[in-house]
Amino acid sequence: MENENLLKLKNAALKDIEEANSVDSLNAVRNTYLSKKSELSSLTSQIGQLPPEDRKAFGAALTEVRVAITSAIEEKMTYLKNKELEEKLEKEQIDISLPGISYEPGGRDPFYVIQDEMIEIFLGMGFEVADGPEVEKDLYNFELLNIPKDHPARDMQDTFYINDNELLRTHTSPVQARTMEAKKGAPVRIICPGKTYRRDDDDATHSHQFAQIEGLVIDKGINIGHLKATLELFAKKMFGEKREIRLRSSYFPFTEPSVEVDINCANCGGKGCNMCKGTGYIEILGAGMVHPNVLKMNGYDPEEYSGFAFGVGIDRMAVLRYGIDDIRKLYTNDVRFLKQFKKMS
Ligand code: FA5
Secondary structure (H helix, E strand, O other): OOHHHHHHHHHHHHHHHHHOOOHHHHHHHHHHHHOOOOHHHHHHHOHHHOOHHHHHHHHHHHHHHHHHHHHHHHHHHHHHHHHHHHHHHHHOOOOOOOOOOOOOOOOOOHHHHHHHHHHHHHHHOOOEEOOOOOEEEHHHHOHHHOOOOOOHHHHHHOOOEOOOOEEEOOOOOHHHHHHHHHHOOOOEEEEEEEEEEOOOOOOOOOOOEEEEEEEEEEEOOOOHHHHHHHHHHHHHHHHOOOOOEEEEEEEEOOEEEEEEEEEEOOOOOOOOOOOOOOOOEEEEEEEEEEOHHHHHHOOOOOOOOEEEEEEEEHHHHHHHHHOOOOHHHHOOOOHHHHHHHHHHO
8 A cells, every 4th residue: 555545544534533522433433443453454464465675664654654543542532531521510410409318416325324424423432443454364353352263152253264364354353452452552442444254144134244343442440331321322323312222141252241232123112013023122233341361362451451342233234224124235236226225315
């Protein structure tokens, strides 16, 4: 093919490119002039049949035409794509009178509402907040609390063991031993909120993971009257002035005497109903006077110092306070329950 014909081919292509007025039509032009079946491609494959002295010049002329067509197409493609995008945006209509999507604001989880409220009450009585690890040493969880290895009381608090010496703490009481260790014989007035774990079967009132607030007071002259007054004030602040508490004799290896503390049932006022299982009272916590062995093991002279301690279940408090029928609802993140709670609180 003469160079003059090649020039015609190039001009025809450039004209078609110029006339293409959409991305689709430009793609069709590209197909006509640059595809494998195009005239340009078939000419390229014929170079080998030319006399050797003509091949170089003809090859260069073909390349020049291909480059010219390709760059003209690319330039036009950019222009057409932008134009089509602009046209699309112009056509899009926004109806500003349509109502927006309403997102309901979330609320605080009942568990944390109660936990904060309990902490506030104790802070108001002069307690400080202490902390301790959830993966705890057997030493602090049991031994320094007067529960040596093979003590039958361990059966009541079976747990998840990491190894022979480490476990998920079964109560917040190990913080008692840790605090006494840190205070080195000085007076103590702490609470410790935190997660606790037991190998308990889950049901409406039990969870294998729950939370407690531990309380510990040690000083000279502390007696059971201080314990009762502290817990009575706590119960009234938490559940209302009319609530009474009752101390029932109990057993914990780390307190002597030990008590279970009940509160009179708000539902029936103490007459007996389903909620309090006919007893008129509902158990809220375990407590007692710190056992002399515990004081001794943790660096306090029981002849000089005495103290009281208590452990209250935070989840149980939330259940009682809000009349939640199943403790597991505090953990399952069911939005229906959380919404219901938001309305209640
Ligand atoms: C204790 O854990 C003692 N450490 C409490 C204590 C501290 C006594 C200091 C004396 C001095 P108890 O096992 O009773 O005691 O648990 C205390 C509270 O934790 C219970 O009253 C209850 O509110 C809560 N609790 C216990 N087990 C569970 C469970 N599986 N699920 C939810 N709450 C629980």
